[in-house]
Amino acid sequence: xxxxxxxxxxxxxxxxxxxxxxxxxxxxxxxxxxxxxxxxxxxxxxxxxxxxxxxxxxxxxxxxxxxxxxxxxxxxxxxxxxxxxxxxxxxxxxxxxxxxxxxxxxxxxxxxxxxxxxxxxxxxxxxxxxxxxxxxxxxxxxxxxxxxxxxxxxxxxxxxxxxxxxxxxxxxxxxxxxxxxxxxxxxxxxxxxxxxxxxxxxxxxxxxxxxxxxxxxxxxxxxxxxxxxxxxxxxxxxxxxxxxxxxxxxxx
Amino acid sequence: xxxxxxxxxxxxxxxxxxxxxxxxxxxxxxxxxxxxxxxxxxxxxxxxxxxxxxxxxxxxxxxxxxxxxxxxxxxxxxxxxxxxxxxxxxxxxxxxxxxxxxxxxxxxxxxxxxxxxxxxxxxxxxxxxxxxxxxxxxxxxxxxxxxxxxxxxxxxxxxxxxxxxxxxxxxxxxxxxxxxxxxxxxxxxxxxxxxxxxxxxxxxxxxxxxxxxxxxxxxxxxxxxxxxxxxxxxxxxxxxxxxxxxxxxxxxxxxxxxxxxxxxxxxxxxxxxxxxxxxxxxxxxxxxxxxxxxxxxxxxxxxxxxxxxxxxxxxx
Numbered sequence: 001x002x003x004x005x006x007x008x009x010x011x012x013x014x015x016x017x018x019x020x021x022x023x024x025x026x027x028x029x030x031x032x033x034x035x036x037x038x039x040x041x042x043x044x045x046x047x048x049x050x051x052x053x054x055x056x057x058x059x060x061x062x063x064x065x066x067x068x069x070x071x072x073x074x075x076x077x078x079x080x081x082x083x084x085x086x087x088x089x090x091x092x093x094x095x096x097x098x099x100x101x102x103x104x105x106x107x108x109x110x111x112x113x114x115x116x117x118x119x120x121x122x123x124x125x126x127x128x129x130x131x132x133x134x135x136x137x138x139x140x141x142x143x144x145x146x147x148x149x150x151x152x153x154x155x156x157x158x159x160x161x162x163x164x165x166x167x168x169x170x171x172x173x174x175x176x177x178x179x180x181x182x183x184x185x186x187x188x189x190x191x192x193x194x195x196x197x198x199x200x201x202x203x204x205x206x207x208x209x210x211x212x213x214x215x216x217x218x219x220x221x222x223x224x225x226x227x228x229x230x231x232x233x234x235x236x237x238x239x240x241x242x243x244x245x246x247x248x249x250x251x252x
Numbered sequence: 253x254x255x256x257x258x259x260x261x262x263x264x265x266x267x268x269x270x271x272x273x274x275x276x277x278x279x280x281x282x283x284x285x286x287x288x289x290x291x292x293x294x295x296x297x298x299x300x301x302x303x304x305x306x307x308x309x310x311x312x313x314x315x316x317x318x319x320x321x322x323x324x325x326x327x328x329x330x331x332x333x334x335x336x337x338x339x340x341x342x343x344x345x346x347x348x349x350x351x352x353x354x355x356x357x358x359x360x361x362x363x364x365x366x367x368x369x370x371x372x373x374x375x376x377x378x379x380x381x382x383x384x385x386x387x388x389x390x391x392x393x394x395x396x397x398x399x400x401x402x403x404x405x406x407x408x409x410x411x412x413x414x415x416x417x418x419x420x421x422x423x424x425x426x427x428x429x430x431x432x433x434x435x436x437x438x439x440x441x442x443x444x445x446x447x448x449x450x451x452x453x454x455x456x457x458x459x460x461x462x463x464x465x466x467x468x469x470x471x472x473x474x475x476x477x478x479x480x481x482x483x484x485x486x487x488x489x490x491x492x493x494x495x496x497x498x499x500x501x502x503x504x505x506x507x508x509x510x511x512x513x514x515x516x517x518x519x520x521x522x523x524x525x526x527x528x529x530x531x532x533x534x535x536x537x538x539x540x541x542x543x544x545x546x547x548x549x550x551x552x553x554x555x556x557x558x559x560x561x562x563x564x565x566x567x568x
Binding site for chain 1: 266300303304305306324325326328329331333335337338339340341342343344348352353355356357358397400
């Protein structure tokens, strides 16, 4: 068997891991309900009583939903598998840790996209919003979901078998991000320090791309947004895989 | 003879702790190879390296001819593994666990369905195949883990304490299955500290202690090598407490009380029997049973690990 065939087989097995994750960890009512309700309540909290146009708000809501759902379960899969003693069995199967993690990322990627359809359909059907550039909209959803799901894997690298510790860390990182990514306040209206911090949030580029998809206008160029998301994706993915491999023995 | 497992100078550190200390051994194809040692001796670490779960710091290992570091994918494809204290996924059924693992091993759908049916039937889980594993007892979970390890029809089976904490029936079922699989040509690497189990099942045994291999041999040869641990077991008709008198008999190295019996360790059982009959006659003490015993594997194990401990103390 040559390397290409081996990689093909491992990719198929990553898909098997993704199906397992979706079945065991994602398709549970609390996960789904939280994925939909949390961004909805944030939306209510920030939009009610303020004169904000739906075409400005919805890209932010969709981006936020994508961010929270794609990175929601990824952080707890590894600690949970370690705690339930299923990890060693998984690691002993003929799938490398990189492809196991790829499977975990794939599950978050799919879940993020499916749940983000809810606010998207709400925008299209409820508020009669039109998508100005559909291919760009799709591209931004795909690349962002992959990026956020990879962030979830990076967040699960501390070798703990206590999912609640990892969730605390995860929320500590994720919650502040939504306030510095131009979701509720446009980036151009942020103070200077806020603008600098916004550059370090991948969600900034997602929301900007989605606004470009809806309105045709954006703060940054499309190329910059896409490149920044790819850069974040590469960092999350490579760093996550490296740290997971390093911490594996401590986790068992 | 082809080697199913070949280990050369394997080393593993956990921080400062040397868990596996330059060990080398081979397991021949078709063997049931027992890997014994006290807790913390390095058994599980060695098995984890051999099954590609963790990497050693130095040395190398090959499983069915595949280097476990460079060709882990191929080596793992040929293995069936029951790790120590592992669990199946409890939120899905036994059947779905088997399908999941079959898929991860690249077993075609039709074949994994047939194999799953056969294994569940064989290990007495067929009736519960669609039940979520969270309702299973420990014995049932362990039997399911064995089913999972066999779904890909492996050439080599790694079992880490497969019967630990199980009821007699489950343990016996698993031991019988191991024997049957071995008859069909499956090599078995059995990590255990159940000495009697190793004695019953294994062709050869390695004893590991403080990360080093203390000895490798067949259970019978190990016993033969420890002739000084032969014994004569005696029980007297009336209570007898003066062990000191028995220690003075010619040929007796040591006397131990084992329940109601007394065990006299010796290199010359015949001489001790002669001495005991004279002792009985001259002191007018009748005995009810008199048996000669070879050294048990447990005796050998304790002796080796104690000697090894002494060796370690002397050398550190």
